[in-house]
Amino acid sequence: MKKLMLFSCLSLSLLACKQEKKEDKAPQEISAAVAGKEETKTMQDSIIVMPVEHASFAMQLNDKVFYVDPVGGAEKYSELPQPDLIFVTDIHGDHMSAETLNALTEQDSTLQIVCPQAVKEQLPEHLQSRLQVMNNDEEKTWWGVNVKAIPMYNLREEAKDFHVKGRGNGYLLSANDKKVYISGDTEDIPEMRNLKDIDLAFVCMNLPYTMPVDAAADAVLDFKPKKVYPYHYRGKDGMSDVDHFKNIVTTNNPAIEVEILDWY
Template sequence: MKNIFLYSCLSLSLLACKQEKKPQKAEQKITAAVAKKTEEKTQDSIVVMPVEHASFAMKLNDKTFYVDPVGEIENYTALPKPDLIFVTDIHGDHMSAKTLLAFTKKDATLKIVGPQAVKEQLPKSLQNRLVVMNNNDEKSFLGVQVKAIPMYNLREEAKDFHVKGRGNGYVLTHNSKKIYISGDTEDIPEMRNLKNIDLAFVCMNLPYTMPVDAAADAVLEFKPKKVYPYHYRGKNGMSDVAKFKNIVNTNNPSIEVEILDWY
């Protein structure tokens, strides 16, 4: 494991896919960070805990949500245990039956949320735990409203990577605060048309999702208050997230861009 535990808080305090091991941070630093968050007790406190690539945990008040957990279970031992798991797509950097089984064995009531395509790829024991949400479905979990947002490719050379209707992005709404998780997508109309997003996780890796310029242009259109670039390791290395930050902040300084430690 590399550094897996980087906390980030907004005043609401707002929150950030592969299988390599990373060294953990010192336990005392994690404990201190948890204690600090516990003391704050601010309304809609959101803490982001990146693991790697597209895998992260997000603590929203007293509930912890995992997104696309893959890799060794040891990568997650320093994190709060999940109350709910979201899976966006069937690819190995988003969905791991082995990792999901490890979590569900520890918690007999733990549910997984994902599209039908994910359910079809999982063993029966996990299928029984999965709540299917397909594009545009809306459900409530643990007091949080969830809408499944389409995620797909637009460029001709990339359309086979992520076809429309198979995977989900998600919008989580709690007390009128909105968090957008893009999953693997390009700058699709469904992203550009989002409104009143407080925190966005936006992917940008080639050839699988979208270029930095397209990601920045989409963010400038839907104007989240804060954005975390994530899922930015591609076939030929890392996307230039510093360039992404520069484009966004040059054109709209009011959008906060924070680059977390994903790799």
């Protein structure tokens, strides 16, 4: 089981969480910058990212913990803080796992799952009361965090059946003047390119299922997030070249920070 290490990115007041093997390093406490009397304010102004694997991660925003696409069994999440809300983007097995969702919700009788209608239709009856359905472009608010469901779909003709428009959701989370975009499985769609003032973006790139590295980089250069995490980059023929993605982005716009976390 991987352990967690937190570090701060001061320029954006973002916190990211690296993962290391248990035998290498024990978890570290959040640095002194968030300790003492300034802790509450700093945490509210920060984003903590905890990658799990591929499309699955946890994030703390506005003092609440959100899980995104938890799959792989509850053990993968045993060292993470308990979630306040779970987001599911799509019906595929690397995004939706009824077994994992059931195990996570067993620990909290009030825990809700935000998902598109297509996910609701595929989850078992005992989870139905947990579900908060959001359709593309719909907005809801939890604990001061505004959530907007962003369309996610394929553009290339040969890939259109993988993700049809209207079935899945990306998500845009906004709180305390911070905006976080989670792409889900998508290509470089207009809805992504037209985003504004994004502080942190999770952008997928894997063939044949989502988009090529060059398309992902071109879209990022269009909507100009302050920071971007490539994620969901394991494809049919191995890993996408995220170093190439980083090189394209930072060469053409050095103001965009690209950080490659430990997803695999």
